[in-house]
Amino acid sequence: MMIAESAELHQMQRAFRSVLDAFAQPGTLHLIEPTEDKAARPVALDGALETLVKLFVDQAVTFCVADAETDAASAYVTSETHALRVAVSEADFVIVPRRADEQVVAECIAEACRGTLVAPEKGATVLLGCAHVATAEEGAVDAGPALQVVEVHGPGVKDVNRFAVDRLGWLSARAARGDEFPCGIEIVLVDAQGHLVALPRSSRVAPTLGAAAFVAAGEVC
Structure with missing residues (x-):
């Protein structure tokens, strides 16, 4: 048991460092290790999203989960973190699983x-949660709706940082705020493999020309 606890502690320490680096360098790709599979964990929460939840959420903060099975996911998060579940507008941390549709994502962001x-x-x-978070180079190769390239400017960015992601509803919803x-x-965008990108409130974020056309075509809420 002590060995297992030590391994998990070191895993979380590595994840913490990755997330710190991600916030210090907005729009750059970083990696965390997903937690191991658990029978008790709801389908809505994959291992990488759970790692993030455990990094950020504890009994001193509040959270909400945006999912069709909200009660199951929220009960699990509460049992693992002892945090209090509240409404989206009151939550310190809003957890949006990758299976959430773009309307749910937009509502949570708003x-x-x-x-x-x-x-x-x-x-x-x-x-x-996202299906795929990747480098801009991967996004350029995987042209079309599968991956869209996003540009980031602002503090922590020398000129411009770029990354690719499979969903953009959060971006237009963020701008509309x-x-x-x-x-x-x-x-924080994260996929099931643990690839993540952090976007602080100080960052300016916009789709590239190709992604902007994708948004304008009405494919994204």
């Missing part, structure tokens, strides 16, 4: 707490 000028740190962090820094939300 409703997530932006914080206040006095307490901008109260802005929510959205942990968003109209948040003004220091208020806003943080977004």
